Amino acid sequence: MFFDEKMExxxxxxxxxxxLERLQRTVKRVYERVPMYRERLDAAGVxxxxxxxxxxxxxxxxxxxxxxxxxxxxxxxxxxKKDIVRIHASSGTTGKPTVVGYTRNDMNxxxxxxxxxxxxxxxxxxxxxxxxxxxxxxxGAFGLHQAMxxxxxxxxxxxxxxxxxxIMIMRDFGTTVLVATPSYAIYLGETCRKMGLDPKKDLxxxxxxxxxxxxxxxxxxxxxxxxxxxxxxNYGMSELIGPGVSGECVYxxxxxxxxxxxxxxxxxxxxxxxxxxxxxxxxxxxxxxxxALPVLRYRTHDITRLIYEPCQxxxxxxxxxxxxxxSDDMLIIRGVNVFPGQIDTVLSRVSEVGPHYEITVxxxxxxxxxxxxxxxxxxxxxESFSQLESVQKKVRATLRSVLGLDADVxxxxxxxxxxxxxxxxxxxxxxxx
Numbered sequence: 001m002f003f004d005e006k007m008e009x010x011x012x013x014x015x016x017x018x019x020l021e022r023l024q025r026t027v028k029r030v031y032e033r034v035p036m037y038r039e040r041l042d043a044a045g046v047x048x049x050x051x052x053x054x055x056x057x058x059x060x061x062x063x064x065x066x067x068x069x070x071x072x073x074x075x076x077x078x079x080x081k082k083d084i085v086r087i088h089a090s091s092g093t094t095g096k097p098t099v100v101g102y103t104r105n106d107m108n109x110x111x112x113x114x115x116x117x118x119x120x121x122x123x124x125x126x127x128x129x130x131x132x133x134x135x136x137x138x139x140g141a142f143g144l145h146q147a148m149x150x151x152x153x154x155x156x157x158x159x160x161x162x163x164x165x166x167i168m169i170m171r172d173f174g175t176t177v178l179v180a181t182p183s184y185a186i187y188l189g190e191t192c193r194k195m196g197l198d199p200k201k202d203l204x205x206x207x208x209x210x211x212x213x214x215x216x217x218x219x220x221x222x223x224x225x226x227x228x229x230x231x232x233x234n235y236g237m238s239e240l241i242g243p244g245v246s247g248e249c250v251y252x253x254x255x256x257x258x259x260x261x262x263x264x265x266x267x268x269x270x271x272x273x274x275x276x277x278x279x280x281x282x283x284x285x286x287x288x289x290x291x292a293l294p295v296l297r298y299r300t301h302d303i304t305r306l307i308y309e310p311c312q313x314x315x316x317x318x319x320x321x322x323x324x325x326x327s328d329d330m331l332i333i334r335g336v337n338v339f340p341g342q343i344d345t346v347l348s349r350v351s352e353v354g355p356h357y358e359i360t361v362x363x364x365x366x367x368x369x370x371x372x373x374x375x376x377x378x379x380x381x382x383e384s385f386s387q388l389e390s391v392q393k394k395v396r397a398t399l400r401s402v403l404g405l406d407a408d409v410x411x412x413x414x415x416x417x418x419x420x421x422x423x424x425x426x427x428x429x430x431x432x433x
Contacts, residue, residue: 003119004112007260008315012308015259015316020054022288023263027051027060030294033078036071037296057263057286058274062297068098068239077101079292088238089137100139100238101292107146109289110241113258114147114234117247120256120313121207121232123177125152130170132180132188133212134160139242140212144179147244153177160184163191171197174204178229181212182219186355187419189226200228209234211243213424214323216344219355220252233322239298240285246320251312254319261289264318265297266306269327280305282327283320301328303339331429333361333368336405340427343372346398352377352391356417363431370407372399379413 002008010018028048030037040061041047050056068076077084085104089097102110123129129148133141135157148155156173158166160180166188169175178185185208192199199205208223208231215223215233223231234247235255245262246255257264262285266275269282283300287293303324310316325339332338340359347353358373374395381387388411395409 001119001122001124002315003116007258008116008256008317010260010316012316016054018260019263019288020051022260023054023057023286024048024051026286026288026290026294027296029078030296034076034294036067036076054263057265057297060286060296062272062284062299063295064299065098065239068100069096072096073099074101076295077292078294079103084292086142088139088142088242090238097137098239100242103291106241106290106292109261110143110244111146111150113241113244113261114143115150116258117234117244117256118144118147118151118177118209120247120249120315121209121230122250123148123151123153123207123209127151127176127207128154128156128174129177129179130156130158130166130173130175132158132160132166132178132184139236139238141179143236143242143244144209148177148179163188164195167192167195167197167203170203170205176204177207177209178205178227179209181420181424182208182210182215182223182231183213183420183424185210185223185231186219186226189223190415190419199226203227205229208232209247211235214325214341214344216341216348216355217322218344218348222355235302235320235323237300239293239295240287240300241290245285249311249313249315253311254307254321256311256315256317256319257306259317262287264306264320266304267299269301269303277308278305280321280324301326303327303341331359331361331427333370333405336403338403338405342402343426346395346402347374349398349402350374350391350394352381353395353411354414356419358417358426358428360428361431368431370405371410372407373410373412373417375412375414375417377414381411382413 031048044061046059083103084101086102089099135141208229211234220231232248236243236245246257248255265284266281275281283302283304285298304320307319324341353374354377356375360371362369392409
């Protein structure tokens, strides 16, 4: 099922022609209306008329989150404030928040982009959607809410928290689609069983639209087995539009990017060099239809790769792989680069443990020390020293195989590690404390 079949199934030359025309218009717009971009482009020796091909995009300097903070609150807007109909912002926990604005056309674009990814996983007007993201300046809840209403769904704006009430509403209202972080969805399932309910029998859930954090394959399996749903990923960030940049289809083989609105690139995070198709690296995105806050070559710091082959679903838009982590969240431990997504890979290869983990990095004299806590699936393993030792050895060996690192591995009982209502925080780097 397609939301916009014409755009979602375009051949590559046709899509690139649309992208070039919209890119040229966007570069001209920001050059004329955003002083920061005019200064950056002039310093790089680039004028709007110099953008003649999509390859010319590489001549444009990068934009980063710091640029939005430096021009707080509205210095990056390309329209007067009277044309802004919605303002969102990041949490701003480390200094000033990044502020994003939307015109009426931007709101329509945003709604359509999210409706596109929801439709791709089978959401229809027959569904009842429970949104368990927090409402507020965060874009996640509102982005999904307005798109679901456009599709024709009945929307329950639950927000996050109050888990037992979430489950009561889910059961009584016949919720069929859950919108949440994957960590919170797992916690919902665990709480449901503690209440004496079987999510597969007592709830009507069939689809989960998860975002806000990366989902490992092991976590996906736990979500699907626990809740009896199709668990799907979607991706976005406020600076680009909010949720709606990309999302999976029913085949779950990469998140389709709405290329008629966003141009993706993959760069080497250290050098900024654009990497060949299929390479893993940092995702950079240029918005080409935004009016209020167009951004050129925005560094997301998310590590992924792009897949250009057409999908089984019939969509021809490029897909991005599950995120491996963030270039700015990367840990360097004894000279080895470690991304959280690599820990997911390790755990997916050990059948006795679940997807939940905690990493603590400390320093013992001049040496880094890493401790990895992981949960068992079956707590009875703790009753057998030989079985427990076998699981520990398996995790350590897999860790060495994947990362080339050794760690102090601690195996803990099921459901003992912290659960999160929002984004999971699984890493503690104590080396500089």
